[in-house]
Amino acid sequence: MSILSKLFGRSKDAANEQENVIERDTFVDDSEPSEDVRNIVTIQYGTGFPIDAIYAFVRKDLEDEGYNDALCCPDNSYKDRRIKIIKNELKTIFDQVNLKYIDLIKQLEAQIAFSNQQGLSGRANTLEVQKSLMEEHINRLKDLENKFENNDSTMVGMLDSYEMGFSRGIAIKLTDLTQWKKN
Numbered sequence: 593m594s595i596l597s598k599l600f601g602r603s604k605d606a607a608n609e610q611e612n613v614i615e616r617d618t619f620v621d622d623s624e625p626s627e628d629v630r631n632i633v634t635i636q637y638g639t640g641f642p643i644d645a646i647y648a649f650v651r652k653d654l655e656d657e658g659y660n661d662a663l664c665c666p667d668n669s670y671k672d673r674r675i676k677i678i679k680n681e682l683k684t685i686f687d688q689v690n691l692k693y694i695d696l697i698k699q700l701e702a703q704i705a706f707s708n709q710q711g712l713s714g715r716a717n718t719l720e721v722q723k724s725l726m727e728e729h730i731n732r733l734k735d736l737e738n739k740f741e742n743n744d745s746t747m748v749g750m751l752d753s754y755e756m757g758f759s760r761g762i763a764i765k766l767t768d769l770t771q772w773k774k775n
Contacts, residue, residue: 641726641729642688642689642692642693642729643689643729643732643733645685645688645689646682646685646686646689646733646736649681649682649685649750650682650747650749650750651749651750652750652753653750654678654751654754654757655753655756655757655760656757657754657757658671658674658753658754658755658756658757658758658759658760658761659757659758659760659764660757660761661674661757661758661761662757662758662759662760662761662762662764662765663761663764663765666761666762666765671754671755674754675751675754675755678750678751678754679751686733686736686737686740689733690730690733693726693729693730693733694730696726697723697726697727697730700719700722700723700726701723703719704716704719704723707719
């Protein structure tokens, strides 16, 4: 052992070897995701823009939900209230998506103005194309909203599936009552 290592502890090589050892727990988290992480919605299809939230909602299959509701509360007024709630939820999503597009367009306009001030015409042109795309999405949103207001079949499929499930639940409930009365 050298005099320096006796005075100052271990050698530089030993210190470097210690520093190169990295424990797995430093970089790997094996714990279960928290509830908050599991409730995040990620879009794996479509455009990757906010309009996908509308399409995802419209594609929902609510037949099981309608079926379960009918078994719990076989009352048409309950079904009508649930349908109204579903419609209001979609209207809220339309509002949120519209607001997001307005925000995105305003951000793009600011970036376009800045790019033009800096003489970055290529960047400004690219941003103009993105802004044009956002405006097309807003027009498409208006079209979808009009279809929804007019009960177009492409926009109320989730309501149809809910009603089918509710009707199936009512039929099962009535069958059970008929069987009960016979016994």
